[in-house]
Structure formats: C-alpha cells, structure tokens
Amino acid sequence: MKKTIRSQKTVLIILLSNIFIAFLGIGLVIPVMPSFMNIMHLSGKTMGYLVAAFAVAQLLMSPLAGRWVDRFGRKNMITIGLVLFGTSELIFGLGTNVSVLYISRILGGFSAAFIMPAVTAYLADITSIEERPKAMGYMSAAISTGFIIGPGVGGFIAEYGIRMPFFAAAGMAFIACLLSLFILKEPLTKAQLAEFSTNAKQVNFFSDLKRSLNPLYFIAFVIVFVLAFGLSAYETVFSLFSDHKFGYTPKEIAAIITISSIFGVVVQIFLFGKMVDKLGEKKVIQLCLIIGAILAVGSTVVSGFWAVLAVTCFIFLAFDLLRPALTTYLSRTAGKEQGFVAGMNSTYTSLGNIVGPAMGGILFDVNIHYPYLFAAVIMVIGLGITVLWKEKQPVENI
Template identity: 80%
Template sequence: MNKTIKEQKAVLIILLSNIFIAFLGIGLIIPVMPSFMKIMHLSGKTMGYLVAVFAVSQLLTSPLAGRLVDRYGRKPIIIIGLFLFGVAELIFGLGKIIPALYLSRVLGGISAAFIMPGVTAYLADITTTQERANAMGYLSAAISTGFIIGPGIGGFIAAYGVRMPFFFAAAIAFLACMSSLFILKEPLTKEQLAEISAKTAQTSFISDLKRSLNPLYFIAFIIVFVLSFGLSAYETIFSLFSNQKFGYAAKDIAAIITISSIFGVVVQVFLFGKMVEMLGEKKLIQLCLIIGAILAVASTVIANFLIVLTVTSFIFLAFDLLRPALTTLLSRAAKKEQGFVAGMNSTYTSLGNIAGPAMGGILFDVNINYPYLFSAVILAIGFGITVMWKINNWKKA
C-alpha cells in the first residue's frame, strides 16, 4: 500500500481498536478475580497455574501464528484471534468447573499469539519506514490504554455480577471481529503471500527458534525477553512490595499504576516519534535500559509517596518506550518476513512473561528488595549487549 497513515485512518483505527480491546478484556477481569476465586474455591496455586497456562499456550503458538500470518495473510489471522478471544472469555464467564477455566486460558493464549503478530505485521505492511515509529508508538499506547481503563470498567461492570466483565469482554471481542471482517482489507496480494509462504513452508517451532538466532534478529529478541522479564517481574511484585514496604493501601497502589500508565501513554502518543528522530531506535533503547536499571535500584531505597510515584512513572515510561522502539527495529529488519518476526517477538515476550513473575516471586520470598535488584542486573546486562549491537545495515531495509 502506498497511502500514508493519514489516508488510512479507518484501517489504523480498526487495528489499534483490536489491540486495545484485547488488552482491555485482560484488564477488565482484574478487579473481580479475588471474588471469582472465592466463588470457584480456587487456591492461589491454581490461579498461578492458570496464569502459566496462558503464557505457555501463547509461547507455543506464537511461532505457528507468525508462519500463518505470512502464509494466509494478516486479516484472517487477526479475525480468528479475536474470535478465539471472545470464546475464551465466554467460557471463563460460564465456567463452573476448573477444566473449563484451563480451556479458556489455553484459548486465550492462542488468541493473543494470533492477534499481536497479525496486527503488527499489518501495520508494518501499510506504513513507510518513516511512519513506522509513530505507528508502533500508537500500537504500544493502545496496549497501555487498555490496561489502564480495563480494571476501572471491570469494577463498574462487576456491580451487575462477578461474571459480567467476562461476558462484556466476549461481546466487545466479537464486535471487533465483525468490524475487522467487513472493514479490513488484506494488505498483501496473493502473489506476495505465495512468495513469502514459499520461504516458510518447511519451517517448524524449532527451526523458527534457530532462525531467531540469526545475528540480524537475535540481540533484538534478547532485549524483547529482557523487557518482558523485567516488566513482568516488576509488575508482579509491585503491589506486594508497596504494601509490605510502604504500607500502601489498594487505592494508593491503583493511583500510582494509573498515573504512571497515563504518563507513559501521553509520551508514547505525542513524543515517541520525535524521540526516535532525535536519538534513533538503538540509542533510545539503550537510554531506556540504563534508566530502568538505575530506577529499579532506586526503588529499594525510597519511601516518600511522591518520589515513589515519580520513580515508578519513569520506570513504566522506560518500558513503554522500549516496546515500540524494538518493534520498529524488528519490523525494519524483517522486510518480507513480518509474520515470522512478529511471531518470534511474541515468543520471546512469552518467555519473559513466564520467567519474570516466577523469578520475582522466588526472590521476593528471600528478600523484599531482591526482585528489583535482580531486574536491574538483567536490564544492565541488556544494555551491555546493545553496546555490541550492529544495526547500521538495517537502515537500508
């Protein structure tokens, strides 16, 4: 497509709405999970397994989804992902037995693995190299915004029943599925898809992992892992850390997360493109990694509420800027392999989302400060890796 983003506003709005709805649906259920646990008589261990099942399902499906995106097109994979997401939420809302909840989480992981690569590849197809940074910034902002307002809407809807947020999430997913079906057009021709598919016809999960070790991609994928590992470890123990160390109540923690998230979204929407123009993706990534590491250490020694809010806001901002910067770089390197790269991006994200919370929880039981200190070490290592990162040849892509 040769049109600019401004000339494709309807398409852009649909794509961003799809991602927004998926993450809104995830956020919707957060306020009702404690009540849902009591109703279903679920143990903490079972809840942990349900989280793990989602991440593992997404991890295993992501490479396949990336290949399907390149083989059958972006539009059908996005539509299937949204449909599966709606089904997953509906099953969870209707579920009366634990196996049904596991089935829901498996489908949820598969849907996430389909939606993210499909939308990312579609955006890369319809944007020029110059526009891509802004487009990926919008994508990241849509994700963050869904997380921000999801819990608030979920809490309001829960007044009508503890299962209502799940039904609402299913309804908006099916609505997004239908709008995508009728409004989106496949950005690639059958000939282009056939050419890409011919290159990926013999691939498998193992072969895709081996391809991800290509120097052109590998360091970027490692940083993706570092990002998801550090962010998930930080977010997983943030509430416990804030409550036990500072004595913050739920409303205080909610205020910090909400304000920090809004700050990140505003910067992403209005400043991300300009920051990429000024610094370039590599320097922006390095800046975010080192700031994240320093502030993670600072989090262990501060106490004043305003200082905690400020530090947390900039940590979240660092992570929020890392994501679109990495995605922009990877989409540029991918050229005609957008599906593969988007799928592996999701795979490495899933690996971090599995390992981060697990390690964070283990370290938290040893010492309340250890998860943040360990996250700082991981981010610092990530910064060290980028020093040896050669990406000049990407600029020709």
C-alpha cells in the same frame, strides 16, 4: 509508494481498537479475580497455573502463528484471533470447573499469539519506514491504555454480576471481529501470499527458534526478553512491595499504577516518533535500559508517596518506550518476514512473562528488594548486549 497514516485513519483505528480491546479484556477481569477465586474455591497455586497456562500457550503458538500471518494473511489471523479471544472469555465466564478454565486460558494464549503478530505485521505493511515509529508508538499506547482502564471498567461492570466482565470482554471481541472482517482489507497481494506460503511450508517451533538466533535479529529478541522479564517481574511484586514496605492501600497502589501508565501513554503518543527520528531506535533502547536499571535500584531506597509515584512514572515510561522502539527496529529489519519476526517477538515476550513473575515471586520471599535489584541486573546485561549490536540499514518492504 505507501499511503500516509493520516490517509488511512479508519484502518489504523480498527487495528488499534483490536489491540486495545484484547488488552482491555485482560484488564477487565482483574478486579473480579479474587472474588471469582473464592466462588470457585480455587487455591493460589491453581490461579498461578492458570496464568502460566496462558503464557505457555502463547509461547508455543507464537512462532507458528507468526508464520501463518505470512502464509494466510494478516486480516485472517486478526479475525481468527479475535474469535478465539471472545470464545476464551465466554468460556471462562460460563466455567464451573477448573478443567474448563484451563481450556479458556489456553485459547486465550492462542488468541494473543494470533492477534499481536498480525496487527504488528499489518501496521508494518501499510506504513513507510519514516512513519513506522509513530504507528508502533500508537500500538504500544493502545496496549497500555487497555491495561489502564480495564480494571476500572471491569470493577464497574462487576456491579451487575461477578461474571459480567468476562461476558463484556467476549462481546467486545466479537464486535471487533465483525468490524475487522468487513472494514479491513488484506494488505498483501495474492502473489505475495503465495510466495510467503511456499517459504513457510517447512517450519516448526524449534526451526523458528533456531532461525531467531540469526545475529541480525537475536540481540533485539534478547532485549525483548529482557523487557518482558523486567516489566513482568517489577509489576508482579509492585503491589506486594508497596503493601509490605509502605502499607499502601489498594486505592493508593491503583492510583500510582494508573497515573504512571497515563504518563507513559501521553509521552508515547506525542514524543516517541520524534525521539526515534532524532536518536534512532538503538539509542532510544539503550537510554531506556539505563533509566530502567537506575530506577529499579531507586525503587528500593525511595520513600514517601510522591517519591514512589515519580520513580514509578519514569520506570513505566522507560518500559513503555522500549517496547515500540524494539518493535519498530524489528519491523524495519524483517523485510519480507514480518510475520515470522512478529511471531518470534511474541515468543520471546512470552518467555519473559513466564520467567519474570516466577523469579520475582521467589526472590520476594527471600528479600522484598531482591526482585527489583535482579531486574536491574538483567537490564544492565541487556544494555551490555546492545554494544555488540550491528544494525541493518532500513529497507522498505516490497
């Protein structure tokens, strides 16, 4: 019998703090990147490659990291991931040439591949099937909140020096690592780790990708890709779209994103668990895809600040609810393969994050409306795929 979330508050807070700090650290550096780019005399092309280096590193490491989560334990992978993240931010802050920055971003991608599956698997281990949607909703809210306040905090810290946000992110990561090291306990027994270790010895990136084609998982992984693709394509061009079409200032764009994100977080915390209990993950996912597709098209026809804000609030909400619904479904289906499934979840997310912004940028140059229309088409395809979805009955993990 697993303990309730209420009785594991300290563990839950540490786990959510780890995810929050990782995404806060990513957000912290956003306001200083243009200035950092000028100081380092970097081209836009180089900046794009640095972003891609992070995503590609995460993509390549995620399947292996997911297996290591099962083989070496959740706690070990969380602490290693936090050390890598802190080191990555420290190197970037100290970096004086491009090659060092690439090393930093690659380490950052590795850290993301370690932290996300480990925290997801840890939450799945310590929660019952009934309480898991609530826990995954909390995790998604922690991710969103980190993104929301990261840029604001980064802008404040940057007043003390352009490199200070990187050092602050590193410091927070190392503190989170120490707290995890001394407070968290490995949720798997030695016998379970030994069993997983035996099963995980003969694995590689391509064999795990092949295993992810299992009909039990594949449709969910495709929708994970659709989510990452649609959200990253939408967010990549949102600022450019708002500037080109409406002439919004950075302050107005930041206000829309912040308000929309807060709206999504509040709904995740208070309503997501109830929605899953009433509708089930599949219907929540389908509803989010329908709303996302409609509002992506709507984004091309609305005008006026309040109308744009309303559409953005609900499209962000659809994406924010889709993420924990998918994660909950996959964790229920995974059984004893929590690490593998969480790692492949991260892999397909990385694929979407690589392809989405690239396609969004290319289409934006052709017509500013095309990225949103293409994102809508991708979501409709994802919705069509869910019709073929045959769900496995929930089985409590051993």
